Amino acid sequence: MSNARRLAPKAPRALPIALAGALAVLLGSIVPALDGAMEREAQPERVTQAIALPPPPAATAANTPRNDWQTVRIASGQTLGSVFADLGLPASTMHRVLEVPEASQMATRLRVGSELAFEIGADGELKGLRFDQDESKRVQLAVSEDAIEREVIERPMERRVVIAGGTIRSSLFADGAKAGLSAAVMNDMVKALQYDIDFAQDLREGDAFQIVYEELWREGERLRDGGVVAVNFINQGKPYTAVRFEHNGQQEFFDLDGRPLRKSFMRTPIEFARLSSGFGARRHPILGRMRMHKGVDYAAPTGTPIFAAGDARVKFAGWQNGYGRTVILDHGNGITTLYAHMSRLGSYRVGQRVQQGRTIGYVGTSGLSSGPHLHYEFRVNGVHRNPLTVTMPKPEPLTGTALAEYRRATAPALAQLKRIEGFQLAAR
Ligand SMILES: [Zn+2]
Incomplete structure (x- = not known):
């Protein structure tokens, strides 16, 4: 029988670019989340998004005869000093800029691929500098001869909850990619279920999964995936459900009854042995x-x-x-x-x-x-x-108010999973 074929998960790797097309293969298709503010339709297009800094000079030069903004993407071996030098800006200007705390912080975090936008006047002097402090804050400096003014622009992040699913046909990560799921989300799912499913041995063709997960959006653009909120995995006909819940300050996965999926003990405290x-x-x-x-x-x-x-x-x-x-x-x-x-x-x-x-x-x-x-x-x-056969103590299930809070907090994600027709949740 073909469903007895053994399927090994492939190592996580970069996703193919043409994901938008592959989305058509989605089992339940991505459906918008129900809960609260997340009612907007999830965008099926997945665009790899670079930080949207000011448009390149070519785009604005025609109708803005004023100063040019130049966007610099830090290349390997480049430093802030070499960028200033390349733009013909004196080191003294850089030192003035670095007196702004956000700027000195930015300088220490500069990486290959970081982007900075410079506004340079007709006189060749620095007039402005823009950079991202983090994912939700952009800093803009207005540089004049006697002062540097700084403005922090908030760029609020939005969490959207989406659901996607697929069926195992070739390998876990390939089929996840077909369903539009990133390797990060697939890895999260594997981590949540690793105590119940041996993903190296147990997968079969026809196994199916549904994942409720977060996407992080900013200003209408999808930034990246957040974490897995809930997952249902049908392995060899048996459903396994994992639901995320914060307990004692830690994000953990629980089954439907509020029992932690993480076991008290690993059976084998070593990998690949x-x-x-x-x-x-x-x-x-x-x-x-x-x-x-x-x-x-x-x-x-x-x-x-x-x-x-x-x-x-x-x-x-x-x-x-x-x-x-x-x-x-x-x-x-x-x-x-x-x-x-x-x-x-x-x-x-x-x-x-x-x-x-x-x-x-x-x-x-x-x-x-x-x-x-x-x-x-x-x-x-x-x-x-004998560590191979000894009965390991079961982790303590949630009880009392913690269990009540768990039921309340996880109800929206479970409702999402239950909407998928023909999909059964693990009832334990
Ligand atoms: Zn020994």
């Missing part, structure tokens, strides 16, 4: 005797990052006999994890808090070890358990 030795009795590879193997081993090249399996406090970081360079994390509730034979410890010190997924060290072969690998132990109340 092969399980080379399981848990239990075995002949020790170096000592040659039968011994209990109190953890699991993952073979991986020296230097491969090792992750904290769950949120924790660092209990130990240093050298232990046999284990070599070792980190022990205390996760509370009597659970500790141990990571041994590192080539190098991470930057966390004893007593520090570390978040799940942060790098705490790097694979090596220090201590009593036959080759580069991670030796990983999971202990509950001091007793070694």
Whole structure:
């Protein structure tokens, strides 16, 4: 059967230019959001938008005999000093400009591609300078002989919520691009669902997804995508729903019942590694005797990052006999994890808090070890358990007022998803 074909996601990459045409392939087509101020029709055209600074001199020269505005886009190797020099402006003028706090801030943030607009008088002197302070603020300087006046122009950003969806035909990112979704949005979706769906193994042709996400607009122009608000993914016939909600100051994804999708523990605290030795009795590879193997081993090249399996406090970081360079994390509730034979410890010190997924060290072969690998132990109340089979504690669901607030805040996004005909949300 063709639907048994295995589809691997491709690495995120730049989207093809001709997205506008590809939008026709959209499953549900982009529909405007329902909630509040977002009722305007979402524009299907997607234009890569450069910062709209003043029009180039050619466009205005004909009917404006006054001063010319020149837009300069910073090229590789260019500095503010070299730009001033190229325009025939003296360094003393630049130093006057740099006394304006916004200008000196701009100078330190100047990057390749940054744009500046210079107004230069017939006498060759600088009369004005315009630049963007950030996405929503533009600064304009009026330069005269004795003073520099500064004006900050607010350019309010607007968040629009849109929904798009697609069906997996070739690869996750290609089909996302066909649906008009950027790699950033697709990555966000993968992150939201990574604990439920193994995107490297589980995808099948015919899987379908709907994503409610934000777009950031300014002055009628689409700037870029914001984050994913909600997603529904049908994987091998089974629906998975993730809804974003801010809880304890952090944006997290929850299922329909308000249970966090993020698990308390990662099953495998290392990426791209092969399980080379399981848990239990075995002949020790170096000592040659039968011994209990109190953890699991993952073979991986020296230097491969090792992750904290769950949120924790660092209990130990240093050298232990046999284990070599070792980190022990205390996760509370009597659970500790141990990571041994590192080539190098991470930057966390004893007593520090570390978040799940942060790098705490790097694979090596220090201590009593036959080759580069991670030796990983999971202990509950001091007793070694098999990390591959131990029942991991479930994260706490939202309750009480937090749950009520979650239901209220996420209702519009869920209504969006429910509008898609024939699309079922995960009911758990
Ligand atoms: Zn081991």
